[in-house]
Amino acid sequence: xxxxxxxxxxxxxxxxxxxxxxxxxxxxxxxxxxxxxxxxxxxxxxxxxxxxxxxxxxxxxxxxxxxxxxxxxxxxxxxxxxxxxxxxxxxxxxxxxxxxxxxxxxxxxxxxxxxxxxxxxxxxxxxxxxxxxxxxxxxxxxxxxxxxxxxxxxxxxxxxxxxxxxxxxxxxxxxxxxxxxxxxxxxxxxxxxxxxxxxxxxxxxxxxxxxxxxxxxxxxxxxxxxxxxxxxxxxxxxxxxxxxxxxxxxxxxxxxxxxxxxxxxxxxxxxxxxxxxxxxxxxxxxxxxxxxxxxxxxxxxxxxxxxxxxxxxxxxxxxxxxxxxxxxxxxxxxxxxxxxxxxxxx
Numbered sequence: 445x446x447x448x449x450x451x452x453x454x455x456x457x458x459x460x461x462x463x464x465x466x467x468x469x470x471x472x473x474x475x476x477x478x479x480x481x482x483x484x485x486x487x488x489x490x491x492x493x494x495x496x497x498x499x500x501x502x503x504x505x506x507x508x509x510x511x512x513x514x515x516x517x518x519x520x521x522x523x524x525x526x527x528x529x530x531x532x533x534x535x536x537x538x539x540x541x542x543x544x545x546x547x548x549x550x551x552x553x554x555x556x557x558x559x560x561x562x563x564x565x566x567x568x569x570x571x572x573x574x575x576x577x578x579x580x581x582x583x584x585x586x587x588x589x590x591x592x593x594x595x596x597x598x599x600x601x602x603x604x605x606x607x608x609x610x611x612x613x614x615x616x617x618x619x620x621x622x623x624x625x626x627x628x629x630x631x632x633x634x635x636x637x638x639x640x641x642x643x644x645x646x647x648x649x650x651x652x653x654x655x656x657x658x659x660x661x662x663x664x665x666x667x668x669x670x671x672x673x674x675x676x677x678x679x680x681x682x683x684x685x686x687x688x689x690x691x692x693x694x695x696x697x698x699x700x701x702x703x704x705x706x707x708x709x710x711x712x713x714x715x716x717x718x719x720x721x722x723x724x725x726x727x728x729x730x731x732x733x734x735x736x737x738x739x740x741x742x743x744x745x746x747x748x749x750x751x752x753x754x755x756x757x758x759x760x761x762x763x764x765x766x767x768x769x770x771x772x773x774x775x776x777x778x779x780x781x782x783x784x785x786x787x788x789x790x
Contacts, residue, residue: 471574480544568629573619616662663782
């Protein structure tokens with residue numbers, strides 16, 4: 445167990461590599477009840493969120509979701525979010541645990557005319573991720589999962605209780621996130637384990653370590669590593685989430701429009717180490733003897749069988765690259781992100 449954003453969280457339940465591989469080959473369970481859940485409701489909720497975030501939530505159809513960001517006036521990222529439009533006048537904003545209070549405060553300031561309510565303590569969140577996830581979950585829900593698109597969700601039963609079930613995740617695999625009453629989370633978890641046994645397969649629990657290596661392989665940014673108040677979405681290669689084409693103003697619009705016109709000053713790249721030494725957050729990236737960037741995330745990749753990293757480097761830098769691992773320059777090759785794409789693997 446480890447402290448994480450004020451919660452006591454499992455770093456691993458057993459072997460983090462086995463947990464990682466279970467998600468890639470079959471399925472595993474994650475307890476994500478530490479994430480922040482904030483409801484924004486009322487007839488003006490969509491328009492209010494359009495002003496609050498850089499995306500275009502009001503354009504979502506009920507039952508759909510989008511990845512977006514809450515930016516400061518200077519364009520820096522305060523948090524990356526998933527917003528679900530659960531009903532015409534109800535949106536669920538899911539924030540990173542460490543940033544829940546910041547997101548809640550900003551939404552209350554920015555969402556004039558809407559009701560903003562913190563539902564974090566009342567909400568349990570269980571995630572089942574992996575290629576077998578749909579088959580296992582189908583045994584404990586009344587929802588037609590085969591018809592549910594990626595980044596969509598619906599109300600239904602799951603594990604015997606009412607839940608919002610969404611085809612979303614943070615692993616690079618197919619999977620579902622089950623938002624339920626906090627008191628129902630244990631039962632949902634147990635029912636999923638039972639369903640896996642009846643299907644003749646195991647469903648291990650997975651901790652934070654596997655979650656991190658899975659999202660790293662999938663090229664998904666982590667707040668505090670790839671994202672932060674000193675980074676705009678454009679540096680992170682996520683300029684697509686900034687909807688400068690939506691009507692009206694939004695917080696950070698002018699600064700983000702300038703950055704879009706100027707181009708990024710640094711670029712997020714993937715690196716594959718050519719030695720067994722693992723690049724870690726904060727290690728310098730080198731081109732020759734010159735320092736040209738910094739590693740934001742790094743870990744051994746169970747799927748690729750080599751250490752991998754994401755790093756920010758000065759725009760236009762092409763390498764060859766090295767990584768300063770405890771005083772020694774270790775060679776690394778640039779790699780296209782994501783490192784792993786399930787659509788290309790199957």
